[in-house]
Amino acid sequence: MADPFWLAGLALAMAATGLISGLLAGLLGVGGGIVIVPVLFNVFPLFGIPESVQMKLAVGTSLATIIPTSIQSARKHFAKGTMDVALLKSLAPSIAAGVLLGTALAVVLRGDALTVVFALVALAVAANMALTGVDWRLRESFPTGARRHGIGGGIGAVSAMMGIGGGTVGVPILSAFGAPIRAAVATASAFGIIISIPATAGFVYAGWGNALLPPFSVGYVNLIGVTLIVPASLLATPWGVKLAHSIPPLLLKRVFAAFLLVTAVRMGWSLVT
Numbered sequence: 001m002a003d004p005f006w007l008a009g010l011a012l013a014m015a016a017t018g019l020i021s022g023l024l025a026g027l028l029g030v031g032g033g034i035v036i037v038p039v040l041f042n043v044f045p046l047f048g049i050p051e052s053v054q055m056k057l058a059v060g061t062s063l064a065t066i067i068p069t070s071i072q073s074a075r076k077h078f079a080k081g082t083m084d085v086a087l088l089k090s091l092a093p094s095i096a097a098g099v100l101l102g103t104a105l106a107v108v109l110r111g112d113a114l115t116v117v118f119a120l121v122a123l124a125v126a127a128n129m130a131l132t133g134v135d136w137r138l139r140e141s142f143p144t145g146a147r148r149h150g151i152g153g154g155i156g157a158v159s160a161m162m163g164i165g166g167g168t169v170g171v172p173i174l175s176a177f178g179a180p181i182r183a184a185v186a187t188a189s190a191f192g193i194i195i196s197i198p199a200t201a202g203f204v205y206a207g208w209g210n211a212l213l214p215p216f217s218v219g220y221v222n223l224i225g226v227t228l229i230v231p232a233s234l235l236a237t238p239w240g241v242k243l244a245h246s247i248p249p250l251l252l253k254r255v256f257a258a259f260l261l262v263t264a265v266r267m268g269w270s271l272v273t
Helices: 004-028 033-047 051-079 085-108 111-131 145-162 167-176 181-207 223-244 249-272
Strands: none
Touching: 004 033, 004 051, 004 223, 004 249, 033 051, 033 111, 033 145, 033 249, 051 085, 051 111, 051 145, 051 181, 051 223, 085 145, 085 181, 111 145, 111 167, 111 249, 145 167, 145 181, 167 181, 181 249
16 A cells, blocks of 8 residues: 555545546435445455455445535535425434444444345346336325334435445435435435434444554544545535436436446446456
């Protein structure tokens, strides 16, 4: 890691990752984690980071980068008036509870188990978004009562385990229950705030003092990655928000599906090889 050429290459890769993740955060409400996690998972082995901590370090670092990006994305979507604030408030407690459960599971599971979770969920969501039309619905309104809290808890738990901001699973769920795609993207962008802050704290605590972690790591959060990815993400997020309000809704849905499918295949391939 002392080689300046490797460090320069890493800096360039992290900056590019930040630009892409920020663009996706604004465009799709996914918080960028769906890109950051697989990229870091493939970058960390180049630096000799032990396999046993690679996935947890990728997830923890991704969650930390999502905090400022989600805040900016949610603010801009809120300013455009497309966010369902009432639904967000009703789901926030159950999402937060799910985050605590998902974080606890993530830090005790093996890294390859987290990889399986990431790949399978990404594949399932990609299939949903690719095969259903923009107006496809399970029903015209979001469930109430225990079912609403169960859905919120599931969004929080899965997102914490995957190191994502909530949009990856939140957008298709909101869309399936009657939300227009742009409203789903806007509302899911705020899920990232609820998910990333407590989940990041959990990954920091769980990895504290682990001797296998690389330099400049605070628990399972690598500060080099956070420092390089966050500014680029913040720069690109407004571009994504602007695109989200200019691209046809069906195309937006298909773009979302394509990125998720590529991610699932890449993660699955890493397990096989």
